[in-house]
Amino acid sequence: KQEVTQIPAALSVPEGENLVLNCSFTDSAIYNLQWFRQDPGKGLTSLLLIQSSQREQTSGRLNASLDKSSGRSTLYIAASQPGDSATYLCAVRPPGSSASKIIFGSGTRLSIRP
């Protein structure tokens, strides 16, 4: 059974720092991996999606990497800003098809101090 873990559960850093959020999954056979952002009391916003054949994706100050063999993904945020404060969720889609069910990690609550 696939399990997705995110460490740390919470992280607080001063504005301007670069930071890395970690995600690990127990079964390396995945269809894709996705990082989401969730603001308090809100739904999910997709940040980056990495297909199983890819090693990384970039969007602005965000870079996500994927190492299937070790069952790990990282989300790198450069030059953090207070507006980056949110919960970041990692989710994997098991193999089979794009129709298989997404499995979410428990999230990392990120707080950027001004």
Next chain:
Amino acid sequence: GAVVSQHPSRVICKSGTSVKIECRSLDFQATTMFWYRQFPKQSLMLMATSNEGSKATYEQGVEKDKFLINHASLTLSTLTVTSAHPEDSSFYICSARDYLSYEQYFGPGTRLTVT
């Protein structure tokens, strides 16, 4: 971009009553929609998968008679929490899968409070 809406965004109801939550895909058709539940500081847990025109598939441990799901059209799915109890208070998020691209988009969530 694709938008999924939920209505209402917040609802407070009394114990024993039923509450209906709507999920709509606004600019795409969704043959499949998903309903998730999220407790404070926890991740999303899939409750059920609904397919347009057929019965929903519930995850283990989710009572299908308590959480009624209807997916009557390609743009609308509803979740009805029947005989709600305080322990049903939670954040409910729906997700719709575009039947052409298979991309999955998430709604903004509905905060249910049962008093």
